[in-house]
Amino acid sequence: MDIPYPMNSFKIFWNNADQTMSASKFLLDHLGDLKPKTAIVLGSGLIIDVDAIHCQFSASDIPGFIVPTVEGHKGQVTAGVFADHEILIMQGRVHYYEGVSSGDITFQVRLAHQLNIRNIIFLSAAGGIRRSLDRGSIMLVKDHICAHPLHATLRHASVYDGPWRERILSVCTNPLVSCGMYVWTLGPSYETPAEIIAFERRGGDAVGMSLVPEALEASALGMSVLAVAVITNPAAGLGDHCLSHEGVLHAAGHAQDHLAGLLTIALDQSSSSDSST
Numbered sequence: 001m002d003i004p005y006p007m008n009s010f011k012i013f014w015n016n017a018d019q020t021m022s023a024s025k026f027l028l029d030h031l032g033d034l035k036p037k038t039a040i041v042l043g044s045g046l047i048i049d050v051d052a053i054h055c056q057f058s059a060s061d062i063p064g065f066i067v068p069t070v071e072g073h074k075g076q077v078t079a080g081v082f083a084d085h086e087i088l089i090m091q092g093r094v095h096y097y098e099g100v101s102s103g104d105i106t107f108q109v110r111l112a113h114q115l116n117i118r119n120i121i122f123l124s125a126a127g128g129i130r131r132s133l134d135r136g137s138i139m140l141v142k143d144h145i146c147a148h149p150l151h152a153t154l155r156h157a158s159v160y161d162g163p164w165r166e167r168i169l170s171v172c173t174n175p176l177v178s179c180g181m182y183v184w185t186l187g188p189s190y191e192t193p194a195e196i197i198a199f200e201r202r203g204g205d206a207v208g209m210s211l212v213p214e215a216l217e218a219s220a221l222g223m224s225v226l227a228v229a230v231i232t233n234p235a236a237g238l239g240d241h242c243l244s245h246e247g248v249l250h251a252a253g254h255a256q257d258h259l260a261g262l263l264t265i266a267l268d269q270s271s272s273s274d275s276s277t
């Protein structure tokens with residue numbers, strides 16, 4: 001498959017170009033007249049209720065699709081209409097700690113690109129490092145710090161679409177929405193309190209185990225990237241409770257109302273909003 005990289009970059013080795021082809025052909029056959037402009041990738045326990053479902057598949061029913069294995073990552077693809085925008089939702093992602101390749105982690109991004117989608121929103125559960133980021137807050141990612149070496153296709157200055165983010169922040173009146181620095185960790189274990197202090201000193205506002213590899217790939221493909229960290233817990237050492245995946249899933253479920261409002265604004269403010277539905 002020939003993927004157009006706009007920058008002078010090196011291509012990482014993908015082991016799944018044929019799988020991307022098969023999955024995109026299958027989805028194009030089912031999308032019919034629906035032309036999603038934006039893809040939304042949902043992380044741990046996060047859900048979006050679309051207004052109208054055009055088609056919906058279990059990831060395992062889509063030929064070639066790399067199926068997520070972690071609990072809370074449903075492995076479901078939905079095309080439909082949300083707040084008057086045609087969108088594609090990929091619910092569930094794969095992580096490095098599942099022992100998969102970089103190509104597998106970024107598969108969904110290349111699939112969206114292959115479907116002619118040029119805006120992509122990544123949603124991820126995260127721990128709050130900045131003290132004002134309470135459980136249920138939403139942080140739009142302005143940049144990231146990788147706590148571990150990350151073999152990415154391309155790194156350049158503006159992975160996240162700043163103008164898109166600023167338009168959202170200028171319209172959004174929800175005091176729980178802010179922007180900040182996301183720290184990416186490999187996982188799957190949560191951090192130690194000492195690591196969180198180190199991240200805080202380096203300027204980190206929230207910490208999570210996903211989103212960055214995919215954001216780098218999307219940006220390398222020339223897509224507009226919005227990354228949204230949903231704060232599900234105070235980071236290690238900052239709260240009263242032990243961190244657990246079950247607790248994160250539970251808290252993610254409670255952020256739904258804020259998320260729906262934010263996504264409506266994000267879609268309205270996306271660069272292709274004038275040509276939606």
Ligand code: HPA
Nearest residue numbers: 125126127207208209235
């Ligand atoms: N650390 C890393 N990833 C996370 C966290 C956390 O505290 N919460 C949700 N995902």
